[in-house]
Amino acid sequence: MPTDTLPNPGTDPEKTPAGSTGELIRLEQVTKRFGSNTVLDHLDFSVDAGKHVTLIGPSGSGKTTILRLLMTLLKPDEGTITVDGQQLFPASDKQVREVRKKIGMVFQQFNLFPNMTVLRNITEAPVTVLGLSKDEAVERAKGLLDMVGLADKCDAHPAQLSGGQQQRVAIARALAMRPQVLLLDEVTSALDPELVAGVLDVLRDIARSTDITMLCVTHEMNFARDISDQVLMFDSGRIIESGPPEKIFSDPELDRTREFLSAVL
């Protein structure tokens, strides 16, 4: 992987040195309700810089909501969210835009811009948000496309690509912003089975070769076991169990976790 694609160049090395255990994300007493349905219930958790955390649990247990709160697609009803020492909620719009630069997200449905070529999908935000020159952005995009194995698809439109290819472009697009945190929201759930491996290989590669912090909601338990430093088991808006993947997958404490895992594995 070219060094150009390594994230975190703009980060103060004192604050989050590569491989450090400094805390990067903190949620305190976060509650989110949709109508009368409490999706997250006074949730506390934190993620250290560079760690890969996988969120597992039955659907509706609040995993995706956490990613959407961190990406500011949702606002919590109560609680505080801090990223890299800066408050993301509550915060002013200006501050939110600043903190959002540190976070990238890949969606279940890819959400590429269909009106743009693959290359422009990736260069649009680096140019308009980070102020890169067009040449710099194109160079960065080409490096990333190379990394995800799609160097020959620069001029294609998303509709001309398979789901797996679209998702790899979406990963490249998120990385082009050089976020400190990458949020992965069921990124293989919408893919045909034969296309899943290609996307997961790219993510394994990123997990191995960068110090980017990853929060991952997935039903791919083998993938979770491979890349995770920590696994959080959710149920009804709470984290009911957490630990290293070896522990959670082989010898969970709770029957609820064991039930869930036997249902999905």
Place this chain on the structure above:
Amino acid sequence: MKWDWSAVSGFMPDLWAGLLVTLQILVLGSLISFALGLVWALLMRVPSRWVTWPVGAVTEFVRNTPLLVQLFFLFYVLPEWGVTFSALTTGVFAIGLHYSTYTMQVYRAGIEAVPVGQWEAATALNLPLRRTWIAVILPQAVRRVVPALGNYVISMLKDTPLVMAITVLEMLGRARLYSQEHFQFTEPLTVIGVAFIVISYLASLALRALERRLAH
């Protein structure tokens, strides 16, 4: 009744003069309605009732009153307030304004049809709101609505003879004048009927070509 070819050729110079006016009204009226309709549609999304209420009220009023009344109003009432435009300018503006209240609904539907995931992706990339509209939402929304806008162009074409009421001589006006001078009604009216069909056919071809160009 006998068909008289000499009346057809005699009417031709008048037809060209009228055709030019009809086309001017159609093209300029379309452009105004496309632009103004988009402005209305965007203003209706401003999260403030101080904007959406007046815009909603004005556009509802214009949409639900007859174009003919609006033409008379703009042509006879505005000059009393010291605002005077040529009859043609008044006609173009009235038609453009009237149809903008329809195209705004078309744009609204087009904007709402852009999947919410596109907005979310733009947020995740930290794109500013303005850039999200210009680079992401509007290109997708407009592409979706070209066929519907095209229907209003055809509809507008069929309303152009109304400007006759404010003394603008487009094709029907020319045909009527010629008929009254020569007591030959069949030929001029038939000729402009054919001309209307030809224009709407060419317009629909042009719009289909545009649709294909915008496809991605």
